[in-house]
Amino acid sequence: METLEAIRTRRSVRKYADQPVEPEKLQQILEAVQQAPSWSNLQCWSLVVVTDQEVREKISDLSFVESFFSTYGYKSNPAQKALAQAPVVIVACADPARSGNLHDQPYYMADMGIATQNLMLAAHDLGLASVFVGVFHEAQLKQLLGIPENIKVVGLFPLGYPAGEAKGGPSRKALDDFVHYGTWQA
Numbered sequence: 001m002e003t004l005e006a007i008r009t010r011r012s013v014r015k016y017a018d019q020p021v022e023p024e025k026l027q028q029i030l031e032a033v034q035q036a037p038s039w040s041n042l043q044c045w046s047l048v049v050v051t052d053q054e055v056r057e058k059i060s061d062l063s064f065v066e067s068f069f070s071t072y073g074y075k076s077n078p079a080q081k082a083l084a085q086a087p088v089v090i091v092a093c094a095d096p097a098r099s100g101n102l103h104d105q106p107y108y109m110a111d112m113g114i115a116t117q118n119l120m121l122a123a124h125d126l127g128l129a130s131v132f133v134g135v136f137h138e139a140q141l142k143q144l145l146g147i148p149e150n151i152k153v154v155g156l157f158p159l160g161y162p163a164g165e166a167k168g169g170p171s172r173k174a175l176d177d178f179v180h181y182g183t184w185q186a
Ligand SMILES: Cc1cc2nc3c(=O)[nH]c(=O)nc-3n(C[C@H](O)[C@H](O)[C@H](O)COP(=O)(O)O)c2cc1C
Pocket: 010, 011, 012, 013, 077, 078, 079, 080, 131, 132, 133, 134, 135, 169, 170
C-alpha cells in the first residue's frame, strides 16, 4: 500500500475478528515503531506486548475512567471491548527523561504520537487494525504490568484483524479551517 493511501484509509477499529496475529506481522509493526523519528534520536519509547486473555481483560476494565466518560454520558470507553477482543494489546510507554522539554512542552508526547502513528499505519498496511486508547487508569495499569515508576503509559493499542468492513470514519475539518498561508490572519 502506498503511504498516502494508508494515511487516507486508516480508521480506528473497535471490533476484531477471532483470528491471531502472525508473529512476522507483529515483528514488522514493532520495527515500524523502531524507525520513528524522536527528539535527539533518544527513542523514549518502550512497548509491552500483551497476548494473555486474562491480562487483556484486566486492561480492558482499566480503560473505563468513569469520571472522564460520565461527562459525555458514556457507560464505557468506546474501545473497551476491543482491548479484550483483539488478540494482542500493545501498551505504549515513554520515559520522559529520554526526550526534550521546551517552552513547557514535554516532547515525549510528540515522540510517542509519531511512533504510535507508525504502529497504526504499519498495522493497516498489513491488513490489521488498531485504535489509540488514551483513557485508562494509569497507576493500576502500571501495577498490573510491572511498569517502573518513572515511566509514563501514553496509550493502549488493541491489534488484530478487523471484524467486517471499516466504515468511512468521522469527518475532518476542511483545510480552510486549519491552514493559514503566509501569516495566521491571511
Ligand atoms: C490521543 C488519542 C486518544 C484516544 N483515545 C481513545 C479512547 O480512549 N477510546 C476510543 O474509543 N478512541 C480513542 N481515540 C480514537 C479517536 O476517537 C479517533 O482517532 C478519532 O475519532 C478519529 O477517527 P479515526 O481514527 O477512525 O480517523 C483516541 C485517539 C487519540 C489520537
